[in-house]
Amino acid sequence: MANWHCFKALERFFLFDVLSNSLFSVTEPVYDYLQGRPVKAADLVQIEADLAELKGRGLLSDTREIEPEIVREPLLKALCLHVSHDCNLRCRYCFAGTGPFGGKRENMSFEVGKKAIDLLLRNSGGRQQLEVDFFGGEPLLNFNVVKQLVAYGREAAGSCHKQIHFTLTTNGLALDEPVRSFLNREEIALVLSLDGRPGINDRMRGKGCYEKVVPNFLALIREREEKNYYLRGTFTAFNRDFSEDAAHLYNLGFRELSLEPVVELEGEYRLSGVYLEELKKEYERLAELYLEKRRQGAGFTFFHFEINLEHGPCLLKRLTGCGAGFDYFAVTPAGDLYPCHQFVGRSEFLMGDVFSGITRLDLRTEFGAATLYKKEGCSDCWSRFYCSGGCHANAHFINGSIYKPDQIGCELQRKRLELALALKGIEMYEK
Amino acid sequence: MKLIQPLVQGNLASTVRTGGCGECKNSCQSACKTSCTVGNQVCQKQ
Numbered sequence: 279m280a281n282w283h284c285f286k287a288l289e290r291f292f293l294f295d296v297l298s299n300s301l302f303s304v305t306e307p308v309y310d311y312l313q314g315r316p317v318k319a320a321d322l323v324q325i326e327a328d329l330a331e332l333k334g335r336g337l338l339s340d341t342r343e344i345e346p347e348i349v350r351e352p353l354l355k356a357l358c359l360h361v362s363h364d365c366n367l368r369c370r371y372c373f374a375g376t377g378p379f380g381g382k383r384e385n386m387s388f389e390v391g392k393k394a395i396d397l398l399l400r401n402s403g404g405r406q407q408l409e410v411d412f413f414g415g416e417p418l419l420n421f422n423v424v425k426q427l428v429a430y431g432r433e434a435a436g437s438c439h440k441q442i443h444f445t446l447t448t449n450g451l452a453l454d455e456p457v458r459s460f461l462n463r464e465e466i467a468l469v470l471s472l473d474g475r476p477g478i479n480d481r482m483r484g485k486g487c488y489e490k491v492v493p494n495f496l497a498l499i500r501e502r503e504e505k506n507y508y509l510r511g512t513f514t515a516f517n518r519d520f521s522e523d524a525a526h527l528y529n530l531g532f533r534e535l536s537l538e539p540v541v542e543l544e545g546e547y548r549l550s551g552v553y554l555e556e557l558k559k560e561y562e563r564l565a566e567l568y569l570e571k572r573r574q575g576a577g578f579t580f581f582h583f584e585i586n587l588e589h590g591p592c593l594l595k596r597l598t599g600c601g602a603g604f605d606y607f608a609v610t611p612a613g614d615l616y617p618c619h620q621f622v623g624r625s626e627f628l629m630g631d632v633f634s635g636i637t638r639l640d641l642r643t644e645f646g647a648a649t650l651y652k653k654e655g656c657s658d659c660w661s662r663f664y665c666s667g668g669c670h671a672n673a674h675f676i677n678g679s680i681y682k683p684d685q686i687g688c689e690l691q692r693k694r695l696e697l698a699l700a701l702k703g704i705e706m707y708e709k
Numbered sequence: 710m711k712l713i714q715p716l717v718q719g720n721l722a723s724t725v726r727t728g729g730c731g732e733c734k735n736s737c738q739s740a741c742k743t744s745c746t747v748g749n750q751v752c753q754k755q
Contacts, residue, residue, distance in 0.1 A: 292716075299719025305712045321712070328713040337718055346725050356735040373743075407732045407753060413742075445738060469740060508740040536740040581740045584749045587717045591750045592728020596721075600736040600745045619742065663721065664748030666736075672743070687744065695748070706716040 281339045283660035284312040287700035288565060294699055296660050297339040299587050301703050302332075345651055348597060352642060354401040355605040356409035357394055358619045359427070361386040362420040363611050366451050369483045371512060371540045371547065377415040379610075379623035385420040386611040391427040393632035394609045399438055401635070408435065411445040412466075413608075413619055418452035428464055445469060447510075449483070450491030453498055462502045469536075470495050473511040474523020481516055482547070496531055508581060510536040514547035518556050521563040528571065528578065536581035537564075539690060541672050551686055558693045565697040569704065582694040583701055585664070596650075599666035603629065603645025607636070617645055620671030645670065645680070654682045661695045730754065 283294045284304065291309040293302040304312075307321040308328070317325065332338040362385045365377035377383060395410065402408055410431060412424050428444055435442045446461065447469040461468060472495065473479040476488040499507055509532040513520035520537055527535055539557070542548040549557065564580065571578040590596075600606060603617030610622055613632040621627040630637035650656040650667035668683040668691065676684040732753040736745055 293713065295719075297722050299717070299721035300715065301717040301719075303714045303716055308712050324712050328710045331710060332713065332715075337715060339722075343722065350729075350731075353731065355731060356738055358738065405731050409735050409738055411738050443734075447742065469742065510740060510742070538741050538743045541743060581749065582744075582746060586749065586751050587719050589752050590721075590748055591733050591752055592724035592730075593721060594725065594729040595733060595750070596747050599747055605731070606735050606738070618737075665745050666747045667745070669737070669743065669745045691744070691746075698749075703716045 280658040280660055280662075281342050282312070283696075284309055285696050285700075287696045288562070288569065288704065290700060290704065292696075292700055292703050294660070295338050296663060297343050298337055299590070299663070300337045301587060301699055301706075302337075303703060303707060343593075346593070346597070348594065348649055350594075350598065350604070350646060351403060352646065353403040353405055353605055354398050354408075354607070355405060355601055356411070357398050357606070358411045358413050358608040359386065359391055359394055359417075360414060360608060360610050360619065360622065361391065361412050361417045361423055361427075362415040364419050365414060365416040365449070366419065367416070367449050367484050367487060370545075371482055371514060371542060373541070373620060374415060375623070381610070381623060383415075384611045386423060386609075386613075388423050388426045388430075390609070390611065390613040390632060391423055392430055393613060395427065395431045395434060395442070397632050397635060398442075399434055399440060402440065406440050408440055408442045409445070410442050411447065413447050416449055416452070417446055418448050418457060421452065421457060425460060428466070443467065447471065449487075450494045450498075451487075453491075453494035455497075458494075458498045458501055461498070465506065468498070468507040469510045470498070470507055471510055472527070473513065474517065474520065474537075475526045478517045478523055479511075482512070482514060492530065499532065504531075504533060504577075508534050508536045510538065512538055512540050513549075514540040514542075515549055515553060516547050518549075518553055518560060521560050521567055524564050524580070525567055528567070533577040534579045539687070541675060541684070541687070543676070549686065554686060554689055557690060561690070561693050561697055565701060569701060572701075572705070573708075583698045585695070585698045585702060587702060593663070596663040596666050598646075598649055600669070602670050603627075603648075604642055617641070618671055620669075620675070648680050652681055655688075656683065659688070659692075661692045664695050665691045724752075727754075728752075
């Protein structure tokens with residue numbers, strides 16, 4: 279049933295109500311009953327009484343949601359500024375084709391970046407909280423423009439009573455003291471790229487990379503009191519035991535982790551469906567590590583395990599997803615606009631530029647309408663309000679359509695969500 | 710209730726009336742950049 283999901287995770291049984299976002303601890307007979315297995319007569323009476331009571335209290339939904347009419351103004355919210363289409367690494371799995379996204383290696387000028395920020399501010403309506411991510415390539419190869427754009431963005435946003443939250447994604451090679459000092463002083467949220475153990479990291483990111491970047495990352499997080507960052511790694515078929523990489527990163531001193539499966543169509547490091555069960559088991563090991571550290575009172579954050587059942591986003595946000603191509607765009611060094619950073623270089627998705635604005639209104643309408651109900655298989659999936667139909671770019675990359683989610687990604691998403699719910703449940707139970 | 714114990718009582722459905730302000734974080738911008746994980750964002754109205 280798409281409204282409830284009963285599952286076993288971390289040696290316990292849980293029931294999740296999709297529409298209310300309520301979570302229950304259940305006994306094994308309840309689990310068996312909801313899986314359609316036979317249960318003892320005495321248990322059956324109690325199970326049905328308990329379920330009826332919860333339905334009566336509105337905590338279990340009897341019917342699925344009525345699909346609300348989604349009306350949204352086409353306002354901007356976030357930009358991903360590709361300030362450099364060049365890179366000082368040559369990572370094998372890079373979706374930017376080692377920096378230039380199939381184009382030429384170039385940096386963004388201040389003028390183009392300024393136009394992008396102006397476009398964001400001018401087209402964000404009443405929204406006050408806006409976002410700009412400095413991305414690449416490697417954005418620190420154009421550090422002077424980053425500095426200029428932060429100063430300009432803060433001033434321009436302030437003058438129209440808005441706030442821009444800046445993030446920057448970096449491979450860490452250029453994180454010297456003056457750069458770190460700037461990023462910390464300006465409270466720029468950071469995504470730090472590192473895959474884990476030295477051999478694992480250097481196999482994909484280049485020999486000697488680990489040794490060069492780890493001291494920089496450690497100095498950086500120490501100087502910012504270990505806040506406002508994510509250590510973000512990619513795992514591939516070469517490290518299907520990625521919980522070992524998480525443990526390694528934790529032992530180095532990193533507490534805010536995000537490890538993502540590589541999205542690739544071919545190559546020896548591709549994560550094909552053959553590995554699915556193995557990867558699910560590995561997420562279980564990661565959840566056990568997470569639980570162990572949290573029980574010890576040690577800080578440990580894993581991006582996909584951090585869910586907020588009580589104060590998460592509203593239903594409209596969950597139906598409409600990440601906003602790529604509608605209120606979120608990527609900007610190339612030349613000023614071209616694409617639905618998001620992963621679409622950059624795919625000419626059929628060129629949507630305008632920072633000088634003329636968004637000109638492909640047809641595409642914007644299409645992206646805006648690509649809610650989870652329009653995506654294949656999503657309406658009946660119990661995790662629909664957590665992934666919102668999944669990543670448009672991954673769907674298009676794997677299946678040639680933003681409406682056809684990558685099924686391996688879906689399986690992993692559901693597994694991560696089960697574990698996130700179980701971790702939340704155990705935390706509540708042990709409080 | 711003997712066999713089912715509520716751990717978290719949510720109210721997601723009611724947000725269809727109160728939500729949609731567009732102030733919460735863009736979902737993949739802050740950490741992953743490769744997956745859509747809207748459910749772990751936090752409502753800015755709270």
